[in-house]
Amino acid sequence: MSExxxxxxxxxxxxxxxWLLTRDHKRIAILYAISIxxxxxVGGVAAVLMRLELATPGxxxxxxxxxxxxxxxxxxxxxxxxxxxxxxSVLGNFLVPLMIGARDLxxxxxxxxxxxxxxxxxxxxxxxxxxxxxxxxxxxxxxYSSTYSNGYVVAxxxxxxxxxxxxxxxxxxxxxxxxxxxxxxxxWFQMPLFLWSMYSTSLIMVLATPVLAITLALLAIERxxxxxxxxxxxxxxxLLFQHLFWFYSHPAVYIMILPGMGVVxxxxxxxxxxxxxxxxxxxxxxxxxxALGFLVWGHHMFVSSxxxxxxxxxxxxxxxxxxxxxxKVLNWTATLYRGRIVFSAPxxxxxxxxxxxxxxxxxxxxxxxxxxDVHVHDTYFVVAHFHYIMVGGMLMAYLGGLHFWWPKxxxxxxxxxxxxxxAVLVFLGFNLTFMPQxxxxxxxxxxxxxIYAEQFQLLNLCSSAGAVILGLGYLLxxxxxxxxxxxxxxxxxNPWSATGLEWQTASxxxxxxxxxxxxxxxxxxxxxxxxxxxxxxxA
Amino acid sequence: MKPGxxxxxxxxxxxxxxxxxxxxxxxxxxxxxxxILVLTVALVVGFCVKYRxxxxxxxxxxxxxxxxxxxxxxxxxxAATVVFLGFFGWxxxxxxxxxxxxxxPLRIYVVGKQWMWKAQHETGRGEINELxxxxxxxxxxxxxxxxVIHSFFVPAFRLKHDVLPGRYTRIHFTATKEGSYxxxxxxxxxxxxxxxxxxxxxxxxxxxxxWQGRSGGAGxxxxxxxxxxxxLGCAGCHEPGRLVPAPPLDEVYGRxxxxxxxxxxxxxxxxxxxxxxxPNQEVVAGFEAVMPSYREQLENEDIDALVAYLVEKGxxxx
Numbered sequence: 084m085s086e087x088x089x090x091x092x093x094x095x096x097x098x099x100x101x102w103l104l105t106r107d108h109k110r111i112a113i114l115y116a117i118s119i120x121x122x123x124x125v126g127g128v129a130a131v132l133m134r135l136e137l138a139t140p141g142x143x144x145x146x147x148x149x150x151x152x153x154x155x156x157x158x159x160x161x162x163x164x165x166x167x168x169x170x171x172s173v174l175g176n177f178l179v180p181l182m183i184g185a186r187d188l189x190x191x192x193x194x195x196x197x198x199x200x201x202x203x204x205x206x207x208x209x210x211x212x213x214x215x216x217x218x219x220x221x222x223x224x225x226x227y228s229s230t231y232s233n234g235y236v237v238a239x240x241x242x243x244x245x246x247x248x249x250x251x252x253x254x255x256x257x258x259x260x261x262x263x264x265x266x267x268x269x270x271w272f273q274m275p276l277f278l279w280s281m282y283s284t285s286l287i288m289v290l291a292t293p294v295l296a297i298t299l300a301l302l303a304i305e306r307x308x309x310x311x312x313x314x315x316x317x318x319x320x321x322l323l324f325q326h327l328f329w330f331y332s333h334p335a336v337y338i339m340i341l342p343g344m345g346v347v348x349x350x351x352x353x354x355x356x357x358x359x360x361x362x363x364x365x366x367x368x369x370x371x372x373x374a375l376g377f378l379v380w381g382h383h384m385f386v387s388s389x390x391x392x393x394x395x396x397x398x399x400x401x402x403x404x405x406x407x408x409x410x411k412v413l414n415w416t417a418t419l420y421r422g423r424i425v426f427s428a429p430x431x432x433x434x435x436x437x438x439x440x441x442x443x444x445x446x447x448x449x450x451x452x453x454x455x456d457v458h459v460h461d462t463y464f465v466v467a468h469f470h471y472i473m474v475g476g477m478l479m480a481y482l483g484g485l486h487f488w489w490p491k492x493x494x495x496x497x498x499x500x501x502x503x504x505x506a507v508l509v510f511l512g513f514n515l516t517f518m519p520q521x522x523x524x525x526x527x528x529x530x531x532x533x534i535y536a537e538q539f540q541l542l543n544l545c546s547s548a549g550a551v552i553l554g555l556g557y558l559l560x561x562x563x564x565x566x567x568x569x570x571x572x573x574x575x576x577n578p579w580s581a582t583g584l585e586w587q588t589a590s591x592x593x594x595x596x597x598x599x600x601x602x603x604x605x606x607x608x609x610x611x612x613x614x615x616x617x618x619x620x621x622a
Numbered sequence: 623m624k625p626g627x628x629x630x631x632x633x634x635x636x637x638x639x640x641x642x643x644x645x646x647x648x649x650x651x652x653x654x655x656x657x658i659l660v661l662t663v664a665l666v667v668g669f670c671v672k673y674r675x676x677x678x679x680x681x682x683x684x685x686x687x688x689x690x691x692x693x694x695x696x697x698x699x700x701a702a703t704v705v706f707l708g709f710f711g712w713x714x715x716x717x718x719x720x721x722x723x724x725x726x727p728l729r730i731y732v733v734g735k736q737w738m739w740k741a742q743h744e745t746g747r748g749e750i751n752e753l754x755x756x757x758x759x760x761x762x763x764x765x766x767x768x769x770v771i772h773s774f775f776v777p778a779f780r781l782k783h784d785v786l787p788g789r790y791t792r793i794h795f796t797a798t799k800e801g802s803y804x805x806x807x808x809x810x811x812x813x814x815x816x817x818x819x820x821x822x823x824x825x826x827x828x829x830x831x832x833w834q835g836r837s838g839g840a841g842x843x844x845x846x847x848x849x850x851x852x853x854l855g856c857a858g859c860h861e862p863g864r865l866v867p868a869p870p871l872d873e874v875y876g877r878x879x880x881x882x883x884x885x886x887x888x889x890x891x892x893x894x895x896x897x898x899x900x901p902n903q904e905v906v907a908g909f910e911a912v913m914p915s916y917r918e919q920l921e922n923e924d925i926d927a928l929v930a931y932l933v934e935k936g937x938x939x940x
Contacts, residue, residue, distance in 0.1 A: 148813045220810045226787060227770040231736070231812060315788025316917070318900070321771055322786070356675070358685070364695050386773065387784045388791045391721050395714050402706040409702045410695070416662060417694070419669035421685055426674070434666060441662050445655035448706065452713035454720060455648045458780040461773060461808040525648070527634050527777025529808040532816035536804065538631075611685065 091494070091591040106191035107594060109492075112177035114198050119165050119173065120561075122205060126160035127557065129153045134516075134550040137543045142534045150533040151218035152234070158221025163243050164205050166473055167335065169481045170342035171253055171288075172201070175281050177492060179257055181585035181592065182275050184266030184601040189259040197252035204246030211238035220531060222332075225313035225324040229305040237306055240299040247292045250338075254288030257281050266584065268603035272366065275583055275607050276359060279366040280345025283373040287334045287341075291377070295331035298324065325387055329380035337376040339473055340440075341369055343480030344411055347433045350483050351415045353581045354430035355422030356610040361414040368407035375404040385456045394453050401451035408444050412437060427579070428502025432483030435510040439475025443468060446521065464524025467517045475513055482509070482560060489564060490578045494591040495571030501563040509556035515549025582609055637799040637824065638779035640720050645780070647712055654705070724794050727762035728755070731843070731926040734765065734772035734785040736811060737818040742923055744930070745834055746842030751820035753805065755797055756830035762794040764891060768922040773809035776822055782808055788899070790892050797824040847931025850924055854916065868913065869906040875936025880907040889936075894929045 092109045095101070102110060133153050136144040145153070176194065180187050188194050211217060217234035219227055228236050261282050265274070301312050302324065311317030313324045352359045359365060381389060381397030389397075415437055424430070446468045450456050459465060486502055489495070519542040524530075528539045535543070577586040584601045585592075636642050673679075686694065730753070731742040741749045755761050765774060767787040774793070775782040783793045807818035825833055851857065859868035869879075879889045882905040887893055896903060898920070901913035920928070 142816075147816065151810070151813060151815070218813065224771060224810065227810070227812060231770050315786075321788075355669075355673070360686070361691060361695050386782050388786060388789065391718065395717070398714065398717075399710050402710045403703070405706060406699060406702050410699060412662065413698050414695075416665050416669070417686070419666060419673060422669070422673045423675040424670050424673050426670075434670070437666055438659075438663055442655070442659055445658060448709065449648065449651045449655065452647065452651060452709055454644060454713045454716040455651065457717070457720070457782050458644055458648075458777070460782055461775070522632065525633065526631070527775070527804070527806070529775060529806045529816075531810045532806075534816045 129157040152216035201249035208242030211235040254285035276348035277345040346484035350433035357422035360417035429487035431506035443471030462524035467520035490574030497567035505559040512552030735768035775808035778803040847927035
């Protein structure tokens with residue numbers, strides 16, 4: 084082989100400048116991966132401190148003011164600077180062009196700009212934290228945030244406001260790319276399901292994020308200019324903020340889970356060596372979730388003095404949005420049927436995802452039942468529910484996806500055994516952390532409580548112990564994945580014998596993704612036709 | 623907690639008329655969730671074991687395809703929708719009954735402020751971080767906040783509702799068991815949010831009367847409102863025949879009032895409250911927008927007292 088053929092996107096240039104001014108979607112994905120890992124560590128440290136504090140009922144480790152700053156930091160960083168960009172900006176950025184056989188995204192410069200905008204927002208938010216913090220919770224409810232809180236609210240919301248534009252840029256980029264740049268012969272229903280989920284996510288990002296921007300801008304205007312928008316003392320309406328905020332933030336919940344669903348569809352199909360069951364149903368349920376997700380924001384306001392009729396309508400719609408999610412779970416399960424299942428690390432993450440997401444989704448039904456929600460609203464029941472979706476779902480899927488495509492991204496193999504250990508550890512630690520919180524919630528422990536009644540201690544202690552295991556589970560991949568960068572064996576172009584265009588090119592891929600034209604993909608997930616020679620994913 | 627007391631329970635105490643019903647719905651939904659979860663896990667684990675790649679099998683197994691597969695898809699879509707709608711119906715019915723106002727309840731005004739709960743009984747007796755109510759009596763709380771949003775949460779009653787600045791929210795309950803129950807603030811309201819707690823003391827009828835003691839009969843809270851009405855000089859305009867004409871207040875509460883803007887509004891407690899704090903927003907037809915706001919002069923409890931007085935005045939005129 085000639086020297087030129089061996090150059091890949093990683094070796095194409097090694098100067099700092101070649102990274103910071105790159106327009107290669109793969110390099111931008113790496114920039115995002117490093118940044119969100121850093122943000123995840125910051126948010127994670129806050130979580131550990133909170134769980135340590137909650138090991139005892141009294142407020143002995145940190146003061147109330149500090150505790151409130153910790154959970155605000157945890158929420159803001161994890162939601163906007165980890166979960167929302169996680170799969171779309173890292174795996175999506177890397178894979179969308181590869182999966183459709185394109186050389187790059189439609190707008191490479193916009194893609195790089197999105198990373199800079201994201202970092203600017205992140206630095207501002209971190210600055211607000213280090214300057215003294217914010218104690219409003221990630222939800223910024225008015226009039227507390229607009230009038231009463233004495234933290235750095237404006238800097239924090241400015242950070243989130245700016246980071247929002249990076250979501251919009253990424254969303255536009257993905258939509259245009261998926262519409263216009265698919266390789267010849269790839270129709271909509273020949274796309275891998277990951278792309279359907281990316282497309283649905285982009286739709287929400289582009290349509291919902293501007294509403295968040297408006298809401299936060301209004302909040303800043305009231306706080307800085309004293310113009311009455313949300314504070315009734317100066318003529319505003321505090322509920323207006325909640326309507327606007329949740330009009331974005333409920334769809335944003337689906338920004339934080341749809342990409343995970345896309346990843347899991349890929350993993351389940353590959354490691355059960357089977358076609359995905361009900362391809363069209365899985366694909367269209369992503370779109371259904373994206374659409375219905377815009378109509379359920381009122382279920383965050385069942386006890387906010389919204390009218391009884393409004394609550395009932397939102398309750399009904401919330402039950403209905405669960406149907407497409409149920410369809411997905413059943414189809415993944417059915418995909419296993421008569422497969423040839425391989426228990427690799429990514430598959431263990433995906434199986435864990437099914438369990439945790441199912442429980443998270445089912446408890447969502449309990450919250451949608453407005454009569455029960457009156458009792459469990461704003462308690463630990465809600466905290467447990469959304470962590471099952473966001474962490475049990477999205478984070479498991481992100482890690483599963485990272486383990487699946489790591490050989491493609493880096494060209495290296497990681498330790499298989501440690502991969503499996505970490506998947507199991509994360510699953511166990513997660514359940515120990517959050518299962519007790521369901522019970523705590525129904526018993527009546529409100530969320531965001533620094534000091535709590537003594538009868539809640541036993542369950543809180545279980546939860547804190549689980550958090551330690553979970554923390555270790557997350558640190559492990561950081562170690563062995565980094566180790567693989569230096570000492571890992573070469574992965575080869577298709578170590579899992581997977582279908583999909585990304586596996587047709589070298590690992591790591593060349594700068595322009597494919598040497599020559601990728602072959603026409605045909606039907607996706609034709610694992611069952613690969614016969615005996617292609618039957619092993621355990622290369 | 624005293625040693626020897628049970629440290630652990632799966633359900634909080636049931637001490638209101640709705641608590642049992644909420645628990646029943648919750649437990650049925652929980653049972654459904656557990657059933658589905660167990661089924662899903664059993665299928666996943668079962669398939670994983672049966673179809674593991676290391677096991678030798680005939681390669682000629684048929685997959686579900688075509689019409690068979692579509693039938694299965696439609697089957698579970700319809701099944702899920704039907705079950706979900708069933709739970710929705712049950713929950714909606716219960717919620718509707720929970721929030722249907724009582725006919726003639728014992729009414730208590732509650733004010734949330736950073737970081738305490740204040741209650742004003744109609745007898746004029748006030749409390750802080752405690753609320754005494756008689757057992758078996760329908761109670762309605764008329765709640766408002768002095769500053770930020772709080773949330774009134776009594777786990778034993780399965781009852782929660784936000785308490786808003788500038789707006790009355792009303793909830794009601796009937797306690798079924800004497801005892802003392804925890805009251806939490808459930809909406810983040812600032813530094814000492816987790817210490818904004820109190821207790822609801824449910825007393826027997828006799829115990830409640832003894833507790834009210836000499837605090838006077840019903841109507842003392844409204845009496846406080848009447849004094850404020852006089853001291854603030856409200857009568858200067860609002861009684862008939864004065865120089866600056868203002869709507870006579872015994873003809874406002876509980877009626878449908880025509881506004882200067884041409885709209886009509888139901889003059890409830892919220893309207894009276896708004897009329898004191900932001901008088902020129904909704905002016906009664908035929909009058910000028912000349913009344914000053916009393917926002918600066920009045921504590922939240924005073925506004926409640928004034929409103930209680932105006933309600934009484936309006937009701938007496940009927």
